[in-house]
Amino acid sequence: MLIADIEAALNGGTLPIGGEPWADRPWAEPPPAAAPAGGVDTIRVSDLGWRGTQPYAPLLAEGPSIERRVALAPGASDSVAWGFLRLASPGLIPGTSLAGRDTAMRRVRVRAGMRGFDAARGYPTDPPASALVDVFSGLAMSWQPRDDGAVIPLRDPGAWLAAPIGVRKFLGTGGAEGPADLAGTPWPIVRGGSASVPVRSVPVMLVNAAARVYRWTDTGIPTQLYEDGAPVYTGIGQVADAFAASPGVGNWSWDATGQIRIGSDPQGAVTMDGYGGATLAATVLRDLIVTGLGLPALLFDEDSAINTAAAVPYVGGWAWSGKESARDAIQPLLAALGARLVASRSGGLRPWPLRAIPATARAVAVFDTATAISVSPVSLDAPLAPPAAEWNVGYGRTHSMTANPKASVLPAERERLAQAWRTARWADPANLTRYVQAGRPDLVETALLGALDAQGLANALGALWGVPRGLWQVRVPTAAALVREIGDVVQIRWPADGLGVGLGGGALGQVVGDSLRGGEPTASLLVLV
Structure with missing residues (x-):
C-alpha cells in the first residue's frame, strides 16, 4: 500500500521557511528547518485507505511513478528525479480538496508498506508507521485538473536550484548602491580558495567613477589587484569603508563588504585575485546551496557534504556574476569533485563522488x-564508450583573460592570462590501438584551483572511464x-x-x-x- 502527504497552500500561501540570504545573515550559519508557513495544509491520501495518527483517504488512483537518473559523463548536469501522482476526485472526502490551493514547490512525501492479515478475525491490517519505507520525498509542481481527478507532477529538491544565486542587488541610488544603470544588477560573488591558492583574475564592477570604487564580491578577502595583468598598485590593506578615504596615488584598499578603491585612475582593465568563505570545493558547494540559496535544511543532506569534503578534500573556488541559476552555479563545483548531486528517497540532496569501485568494496545486495x-x-554513449585514451581536467580558471598584458608581465603569467584553463592529464595511449576509435572527451571544466587536486581527479576519471564499462x-x-x-x-x-x-x-x-x-x-x- 502507498500513502502520500502533500502540502497545499490556500490562495498561494507562502513558501516554506528556509535560510536567509548571505546579505541578511551571518555567513555559513545554517538555516532553520523547513516548515510550512502562511495557510499551508497537508492533504493526506492513500491507495487503499490507511489510518495512522490521522486518516489517509483512499483517493490515490495512481503513483508515484518515479524516474531517477544520474548523468554519467563528467561535467554533465546533475542527476534528476521526476514523476507524478494521480488523485481520484480530490475533495470527495473532507480535507482532500485541491480547489483554490497551490502545490507548486510544496513538499511531498510518499511511503509504502505491506498490509498484513489477521487470520483470527479474517481481515487485512494496516502496517504500522514505523514499518513504512520512503518511496519519494521532494517537491510538487502545480497540480493539473483531469476529468476524473487531478495529476500532481513531482520533482526532486533540485527543482529549488532553478532560482538565481544573486541575492543582493544594486539599488542604483548612488554611493555603494551604484549609479542608476546598475539598479537591479546582482552583486558579483566569489567563494572558495585561500590566500595561497586564490580565485584568479576576477572581473570587477565600477560602483562609483568619481571615487574609483569597484565591487569584486559581496564578501571576501582580496590578495592582489591587477591592471592589464600587472600588479602596478600597492595594497595598503583593509579599511572600514572604501568610500571613507582615498588610499592615495598608486595605492588600493579594500573593505569587508567586497569593495575596493584605487587611489588614481587606472590605465587598463582592473582584475582581482581573492578568496572568501569555505576553502574545500565540497563545503563551498554546501554553503552556496544551503546558506546562499536558502534551501530548506531538510532538503539537503548535511552529513553527505561533510563526508564528501573528507573523502575528496580538493580546494575549489569560483567567481559568479550573480545572474546564474544555482543549478548552473554549482556545476563547476560538482565537476571539481567528480560528483553528482543526487536525491535520496528521503528527499535530501547529496553530493555523490562517482568513482571506480575499490577492490575492498562489499556488495549490499x-x-x-x-x-x-x-x-x-x-x-x-560516447565519450564513455569505447574507453577514452585521455582525460583532461581544467583547473585554475582565469575568469577574465587579458589579451594585451603590460610589458612587465612575465612569460608564464602572460600564458595564464591568455587562456581560460590550466590542465591536468591522464592518458593511456594503448587505448588508441585497442579500439578503432577511442573516446575523445572534452575538457572537464572544474572549480579546482590546485594542480595536484586536478591531477587526482584526472587519474580518478581514467580509473573509472579508461577501461570498458x-x-x-x-x-x-x-x-x-x-x-x-x-x-x-x-x-x-x-x-x-x-x-x-x-x-x-x-x-x-x-x-x-x-x-x-x-x-x-x-x-x-x-x-x-
Whole structure:
C-alpha cells in the first residue's frame, strides 16, 4: 500500500521557511528547518485507505511513478528525479480538496508498506508507521485538473536550484548602491580558495567613477589587484569603508563588504585575485546551496557534504556574476569533485563522488536468478564508450583573460592570462590501438584551483572511464528496489550467454538510476559495472 502527504497552500500561501540570504545573515550559519508557513495544509491520501495518527483517504488512483537518473559523463548536469501522482476526485472526502490551493514547490512525501492479515478475525491490517519505507520525498509542481481527478507532477529538491544565486542587488541610488544603470544588477560573488591558492583574475564592477570604487564580491578577502595583468598598485590593506578615504596615488584598499578603491585612475582593465568563505570545493558547494540559496535544511543532506569534503578534500573556488541559476552555479563545483548531486528517497540532496569501485568494496545486495527477474544491457554513449585514451581536467580558471598584458608581465603569467584553463592529464595511449576509435572527451571544466587536486581527479576519471564499462538494467521486485539508493554497491551474477563475459561469475556495480511505477510488482535498477 502507498500513502502520500502533500502540502497545499490556500490562495498561494507562502513558501516554506528556509535560510536567509548571505546579505541578511551571518555567513555559513545554517538555516532553520523547513516548515510550512502562511495557510499551508497537508492533504493526506492513500491507495487503499490507511489510518495512522490521522486518516489517509483512499483517493490515490495512481503513483508515484518515479524516474531517477544520474548523468554519467563528467561535467554533465546533475542527476534528476521526476514523476507524478494521480488523485481520484480530490475533495470527495473532507480535507482532500485541491480547489483554490497551490502545490507548486510544496513538499511531498510518499511511503509504502505491506498490509498484513489477521487470520483470527479474517481481515487485512494496516502496517504500522514505523514499518513504512520512503518511496519519494521532494517537491510538487502545480497540480493539473483531469476529468476524473487531478495529476500532481513531482520533482526532486533540485527543482529549488532553478532560482538565481544573486541575492543582493544594486539599488542604483548612488554611493555603494551604484549609479542608476546598475539598479537591479546582482552583486558579483566569489567563494572558495585561500590566500595561497586564490580565485584568479576576477572581473570587477565600477560602483562609483568619481571615487574609483569597484565591487569584486559581496564578501571576501582580496590578495592582489591587477591592471592589464600587472600588479602596478600597492595594497595598503583593509579599511572600514572604501568610500571613507582615498588610499592615495598608486595605492588600493579594500573593505569587508567586497569593495575596493584605487587611489588614481587606472590605465587598463582592473582584475582581482581573492578568496572568501569555505576553502574545500565540497563545503563551498554546501554553503552556496544551503546558506546562499536558502534551501530548506531538510532538503539537503548535511552529513553527505561533510563526508564528501573528507573523502575528496580538493580546494575549489569560483567567481559568479550573480545572474546564474544555482543549478548552473554549482556545476563547476560538482565537476571539481567528480560528483553528482543526487536525491535520496528521503528527499535530501547529496553530493555523490562517482568513482571506480575499490577492490575492498562489499556488495549490499546480490542480483541473480533467485533475486532478479531479468538483466539486460543499456548502451553507453560516447565519450564513455569505447574507453577514452585521455582525460583532461581544467583547473585554475582565469575568469577574465587579458589579451594585451603590460610589458612587465612575465612569460608564464602572460600564458595564464591568455587562456581560460590550466590542465591536468591522464592518458593511456594503448587505448588508441585497442579500439578503432577511442573516446575523445572534452575538457572537464572544474572549480579546482590546485594542480595536484586536478591531477587526482584526472587519474580518478581514467580509473573509472579508461577501461570498458557496462550499464545494465536489472528488473527486480519493487520491494527490493525501494531499499536501494543511488551509489549502492551491488553484485550482478547472471548467466553470461548473450550478455557478455563477466556477469556469470559475479561482477560488482553501483546503482546509478531506477524506475518504478505505482502499483506495479516490479521495478528496475540501472547499474554501472
